[in-house]
Amino acid sequence: DSGVTQTPKHLITATGQRVTLRCSPRSGDLSVYWYQQSLDQGLQFLIQYYNGEERAKGNILERFSAQQFPDLHSELNLSSLELGDSALYFCASSVSGTGPYEQYFGPGTRLTVT
Amino acid sequence: AQSVTQLDSQVPVFEEAPVELRCNYSSSVSVYLFWYVQYPNQGLQLLLKYLSGSTLVKGINGFEAEFNKSQTSFHLRKPSVHISDTAEYFCAVYNTDKLIFGTGTRLQVFP
Numbered sequence: 001d002s003g004v005t006q007t008p009k010h011l012i013t014a015t016g017q018r019v020t021l022r023c024s025p026r027s028g029d030l031s032v033y034w035y036q037q038s039l040d041q042g043l044q045f046l047i048q049y050y051n052g053e054e055r056a057k058g059n060i061l062e063r064f065s066a067q068q069f070p071d072l073h074s075e076l077n078l079s080s081l082e083l084g085d086s087a088l089y090f091c092a093s094s095v096s097g098t099g100p101y102e103q104y105f106g107p108g109t110r111l112t113v114t
Numbered sequence: 115a116q117s118v119t120q121l122d123s124q125v126p127v128f129e130e131a132p133v134e135l136r137c138n139y140s141s142s143v144s145v146y147l148f149w150y151v152q153y154p155n156q157g158l159q160l161l162l163k164y165l166s167g168s169t170l171v172k173g174i175n176g177f178e179a180e181f182n183k184s185q186t187s188f189h190l191r192k193p194s195v196h197i198s199d200t201a202e203y204f205c206a207v208y209n210t211d212k213l214i215f216g217t218g219t220r221l222q223v224f225p
Contacts, residue, residue: 048211092158100146104160105159
């Protein structure tokens with residue numbers, strides 16, 4: 001158990017819908033990262049937040065957005081969902097926002113868009 | 115931009131045999147490298163990391179990796195695998211606040 005929690009574990013929704021994925025980092029970690037894992041794209045970095053502020057952005061679509069709240073939990077919002085958004089979404093946390101610190105991964109949310 | 119290449123998508127091996135999973139990275143002045151393991155239906159778990167210092171890095175579950183600057187490689191090894199090592203293994207490089215992952219190597223251990 002990494003100490004990172006993600007809810008829900010599974011999500012099935014239809015095209016065009018909007019969903020919210022939730023992540024609680026390990027106690028004491030200030031940084032949250034979101035990754036997408038799909039068969040065709042592999043593991044891709046989406047976005048990072050550090051202590052409430054956006055720190056780095058990767059291959060995140062404009063239909064996707066995220067935020068980190070004062071209690072440090074984070075939400076990833078996916079809207080106008082397409083079939084290709086079906087993937088496993090991981091959240092990871094680390095103690096710092098910069099530097100090669102270990103990232104602890106949650107169990108993931110499996111999103112299926114039908 | 116930095117990147118890593120995992121040369122083998124699948125590696126089948128018999129139990130108690132040695133295994134090597136290959137990873138090459140794009141050259142850079144400073145490089146920080148990681149190996150993560152993903153067991154079925156689970157998240158990623160850190161096996162080991164190279165930040166600096168000794169080029170032979172020991173990790174959890176009997177795995178080790180060697181950082182080779184001249185070959186730009188960071189291959190993962192285990193002298194004797196178990197059935198329970200069956201999983202997906204990812205090599206990653208740290209690049210400006212994020213991890214860049216390779217495409218993964220599926221290690222399948224047969225009895």
